[in-house]
Amino acid sequence: MKRTTLALACIALAAAGYTGTAAAQAKEQFVPANFYWVGPYAPGGSGIAGGMIDYFKMINNKDGGINGVKFTWEKCETEYNNGKGVECYERSKKHPPTGATLIHPLSTGITYSLIEKGTADKIPIVSIGYGRTSAADGRVFPYVFPLITTYWSQATAMIKFIASKEGGTAKLKGKKIVLVYHDSAYGKEPHAVLKKEAERYGFELTLLAVPHPGNEQQSQWLQIRQIKPNWVILWGWGVMNPTAIKAAAKIGFPRDHMIGVWWSGAEEDVIPAGSAAKGYIAAGFNVSGQNFPVIQDIKKYVYAKNEGEMEDKSRIGSIYYNRGVVFGIVTAEAVRKAQEHFGKGKSMTGEQVQWGLEHLNISAAELKKLGATGFMQPLKTSCYDHEGGGQVKFQQWDGTKWKVITDWITADKALVRPMIEEDAAKYAKEKGITPRDCPKGG
Amino acid sequence: MTFFIEVLVGGLLAGVMYSLVALGFVLIYKASGVFNFAQGAMVFLAALTFVSLLEMNWNFWLALLVTLVVMVGVGVLTERIVLRPLVNQPPITLFMATIGLTFVLEGLSQMVWGSQPHGLELGIADVPMEWLSQKWNINISKFDLFAAAVSGLLVAALALFFQKTRIGRALRAVADDHQAALAVGISLQHIWAIVWAVAGFVALVAGMMWGVRNGVQYALTFTALKALPVLILGGFESVPGAIIGGLIIGASEKLAEVYLGPYVGGGIESWFAYVIALLFLLVRPQGLFGEKIIDRV
Structure with missing residues (x-):
């Protein structure tokens, strides 16, 4: 009898342990860090990767994640190579607890290779400042987001x-x-x-x-x-x-x-x-500098604890590093938006985050809350528009640092949008895609 | 006409920069028959070590000396660890070993010094000489002339080394016939170590020149690609061939880019150099100055 009780207790404990692990996993949001740290483009890849991961660490340490769901990530070296980029995607797409939240391919070539795969697997492909411009037409490219400003x-x-x-x-x-x-x-x-x-x-x-x-x-x-x-x-x-x-x-x-x-x-x-x-x-589409509250928070909640990604601390606040922080902000806000719709405190699937990405509304007030006023532009996306921002700042090198010389300059959307739609329609025809019905501007 | 001269002279001077990298290949091939695929990685390692030491506020000459020691060390270690165990193996095996060495050197360089690009200034501005611009409207950079002078000095020094020193004569003996050289008591290992060390020195010079031009970064490894058509054209075993080959490739690719490029969409210079080299291969397979191979059958 004693032995049976002991065995049952063990099973119960194991089950509790298992559910405990599952519960712990359920409180995680996995984002693949498929970037490049070696090779000719390593300065860009390592800087952006560092900024994004540091932002996630800051959100985890300061806020306990998004409504208690902490970010996790796994690094995969793509070497800016299409084949390796696809390999990293395949490795990361089923990672627990919900698979890849979204992918930042950080290469136009890898983005092109993942457009169909991401769409089939319902994993958003987020190409901030690169990738296929006509993917801004969300009716044809539901899972591709060339966010903020296209080429x-x-x-x-x-x-x-x-x-x-x-x-x-x-x-x-x-x-x-x-x-x-x-x-x-x-x-x-x-x-x-x-x-x-x-x-x-x-x-x-x-x-x-x-x-x-x-x-x-x-x-x-x-x-x-x-x-x-x-x-x-x-x-x-x-x-x-x-x-x-x-x-x-x-x-x-x-x-x-x-x-x-x-x-x-x-x-x-x-x-x-x-x-x-x-x-x-x-x-x-982002500026350099450390004097933004969001960068100060990263220093306070990440670097003060010696948890920072950047070995060379002088790179914190550089263009590439801050661009990585922008990647982090957009990812975190898409997850937050998805949670608001599908349930706060839950890990979101790629499909749910796609909804979040399509309903992003990072207003000036939101940017202020995030400590990123002037750091990046406000961003409002929709099913119809996967670009969202469309503004550019210009900066000039003074010999030691970048100096911003303009305010945000808005792109000529009246010229660009018809070209996007024309190219997207051509793609839809080639691939036999029936475009989704999205209200214009909404 | 002025523009043509400017393109031509610019091309010749660019060709000198290719020759600097090609020289490293020639030295090793001449003495050991090994096509050293790692020469580009050696250029990168040398330049990155030198600039990193400079950025640590080291004295210029001390940084140069220490980098030279590092490059000689790499040369000697390569001979010991990579080449010596492969003596008498087919040339393709040695070639594959140098491919492996390339990745090791690239990885080690970035592991030790990081992957960030660095600026390098040697005190000679890469700007046009004003008097030439004003008088003839021709743009020739001071730095390009400096690089040409350095190449000239390097070739002269190498020629003296090969012709007038005992080690140089031993090197030539090994290049001519390994077996005969061994028979008269020349140590093959010793000679290989020396030649790899000299190639390391050449890599340092090339790295400094290219580093000033483009910054010191991983892309320096690509300079090897610029040297390949030079070698095909000039011959793998000839120091003067590397120089003449560089001049021909530099001038012809620039003239092609400027005068043919606009008709075919531009961006042709990188592969046009190979077209020239392949054309030469058809008529002179051993290159302009390469040794003609005669097999008795």
Whole structure:
């Protein structure tokens, strides 16, 4: 009898232990950290990964997670490689307790590889500031979110910025603009929009390709010297950026008439170029700096406990690090929104977080609560619009740090949105997708 | 015409930078018949070590000396750990070993010094010479000329080393015939260690020049790709071939990019260099200055 009681007690204890584990697991929200910490693009990958993970740690330590549900994550090295990115996705998608909440592929190539997989598995693919622009049409791409500002929006904001410097859009007529781009799908992304803008405003657009990796650009810049453009837009990545800035200095092209895309606008792009980078301008959907309450909270609740991700503390507050914090904020707010709808204090599935991502409303008041006023733009998404923001700030390198030189400049959505819809409709036709019925603007 | 001259001169000077990397390949191939795939990684390791020491406020010359010691150490260790156990193995085995070495060096460099890019200044501005711009409207960078002078000095030093020193003569003997060199008492291991150490020194010079141009970062490993068409064209065993090959590749790829590129969408220079090299292969498989292989059958 005693033995039976003991056995039953053991079973009961084991069961309690099991349910305890399950309960503990149920209080977790798993987000894969599929980034890159080695290779040519490691500065971007490691900085963004560090910012996002530190933000999750801060939320866990300060607030106990989202309504008591703590963030968990697992690192997987993608090396910015499509194959490895897909491998990491497959590894992380069924992670307990609810599978991957969402994926940040941090590569346009990996994003493209995951569009169909994520949609089939009901796991949102969140590509903040990269990826397929036309995925902003949520009717065709329900599980893909090129959030905050797409490449096309950014290109129109760049033209607006140039116009403001030239004295208005009317003054663009007859001006010469050269796009120096990474010869890849990423680099070709703004071509269509810039060509439309050139037709519309009458400026002369020259497209100059730089072959990967971009560590030799003499011929492109000699051509620029001959063209004598008024402005140069730099659409680079990695070593291509400092090389372009140095090459500009070499031909005497003024750096304050050179505007980089936001993947050409981090400290890692200008520091290697040394004094040649002084005056260089870059677009951004987030700014640098440590003087934001959200960064101060990370220092207080994470670094003060020696739990921070960044070995080199000077990188805290850098462009890439802060961009990772933006990734963290968007992820956390999507989970919060999903919980408000599906049940507070529960772990959310990918499908539920997709709902959260489609109902994001990070207003100015919300940003203030998050300690991120001026750090990122307000964001409002819908089933129809998976971009949400569409604004860009411009900053200038003063030789030691980035200095913000404009307020948020809104993209020309009247130009961009029809192009997005056209491209998305083409994709839907190719893949036999019936677009969802989403109310415009809602 | 002025523009053509500018493109041509710019291309020649860019070619000198490719030659700097190609020289490292030539040295090792000449002495051991090994195509050292890790030369790009050695350039990265050397530049990253040097700039990291400088950023720790080390004196320039001390940092240079310590980096040189590190590179010599890497060379000697490579001979001991990677090459010596593979003596008499087919060349493809040695080649595969250097591929492995590439990943080890890249990983170790980033593990020790981190993956962040660094700026490097040697006190010579990479800006056009004003008098030339004003008088002839030709843009030639001071730094490009400096790099060309450094390459010239390096080639002269290597030529002296090979021709006038005992070790140099031993190196040439090993290059000519391993068996004969061994028969007259030349230590193959000793020679290989020396040549890897010299290749480390060449990697340091190349790393410094490329580091000033593009910053010191992982992408320095890609400089090896720029050296390959130079080697195909100039020959794997010839120091002058590396220089002449570099000049031809540099000039032709720049002229192609500027004058042919616009008709085919641009961005052609990286593969156009290989087109030139392959064309040379068709008419002169051993390269411009490579040794002609005659097999008696």
